Amino acid sequence: MDAAKYIWMNGEFKGWFDAQTHVLSHTLHYGNGVIEGTKAYKTAKGYAIFRLNDHTVRLKESAKMTLMDIPYSVEELNAAQIELIRKNEFQGDNVYLRPLAFLGYGVMGVYHKGAPVETVVAAWEWGAYLGEEGMKKGIKLKIASMTRPANTSNMGKAKATANYLNSQMAKFEAIDCGYDEALLLDDQGYVAEASGASFFMVKNGKLITPPNDNSLESITQKTVIEMAENLGIVVERRRITREEVYIADEAFLTGTAAEITPVRIVDAREIGCGSRGAMTEKLQTLYFDIVFGRNKEYEHYLTYVN
Numbered sequence: 001m002d003a004a005k006y007i008w009m010n011g012e013f014k015g016w017f018d019a020q021t022h023v024l025s026h027t028l029h030y031g032n033g034v035i036e037g038t039k040a041y042k043t044a045k046g047y048a049i050f051r052l053n054d055h056t057v058r059l060k061e062s063a064k065m066t067l068m069d070i071p072y073s074v075e076e077l078n079a080a081q082i083e084l085i086r087k088n089e090f091q092g093d094n095v096y097l098r099p100l101a102f103l104g105y106g107v108m109g110v111y112h113k114g115a116p117v118e119t120v121v122a123a124w125e126w127g128a129y130l131g132e133e134g135m136k137k138g139i140k141l142k143i144a145s146m147t148r149p150a151n152t153s154n155m156g157k158a159k160a161t162a163n164y165l166n167s168q169m170a171k172f173e174a175i176d177c178g179y180d181e182a183l184l185l186d187d188q189g190y191v192a193e194a195s196g197a198s199f200f201m202v203k204n205g206k207l208i209t210p211p212n213d214n215s216l217e218s219i220t221q222k223t224v225i226e227m228a229e230n231l232g233i234v235v236e237r238r239r240i241t242r243e244e245v246y247i248a249d250e251a252f253l254t255g256t257a258a259e260i261t262p263v264r265i266v267d268a269r270e271i272g273c274g275s276r277g278a279m280t281e282k283l284q285t286l287y288f289d290i291v292f293g294r295n296k297e298y299e300h301y302l303t304y305v306n
């Protein structure tokens, strides 16, 4: 990864390599941590953070779900992220922000309430999540052998670090089999989400994406639905089965890091034309216009850093 200059940790800016924790930090052993992934883009008026407040609110809500008290308000965390971008003097087109709250050093044992909550925001320049070529031509998606954890045993709506063990195993399996990313079904066999992104498909001119019954309440998914509806595209939010995916006209993944990434193959089946589809390209172009501040209609989603 590309190191930056500073990391915000518990209210202070520390040098990139000075933001450290003890090896007996509670989260390292028992997995209760919450993260966000937020992105800033270099617009004509300097860096702008996309849907900053929505991401910070979700961080606080994830922490509430996993019984962690982050001792900073949404406003304080927003200000920290803005200042972090400023102080790091980034040069690139875009910057990824990673807020994290975890349990630090002090107690062992599963009961976590005695462990201190540590709050961190890091930022760095991060290239195309699924590769530059994937953005243009599409990626290969494999349906993972593991499902997303059932709602009876985990909290998929919390952006909790623990949920990423499931993601990590699925992602490894996909890459090991020669694919780029994993698509996970829910415990009923319906499409849930990719290891780190949401799923959309196009069939007969309609855009279809699953409800968040068993997946993260994605901010990009919500944005793409709004964009599509504003373009007059019919959007259906409903369960999707594996075989519907195989015969889709187009498919793509969305997420803060994945942005809008076309899918060209799922489990050895070519999707549509086997490359980026027309609706995918249209939405991708609009998304980049929005995040780079070239579309006035969506400017309320941007928080300018300067």
Ligand code: PPE
Binding pocket: 036, 037, 038, 167, 193, 194, 195, 196, 197, 198, 215, 216, 217, 218, 219, 220, 221, 254, 255, 256, 257, 258
């Ligand atoms: N589902 C999962 C499991 C997920 O991790 C993400 C984001 C999404 C859906 C899309 O959510 P949103 O960013 O609000 O549209 N994944 C983040 C982390 C990726 C990583 O590898 O780290 C991200 O995109 O920032």
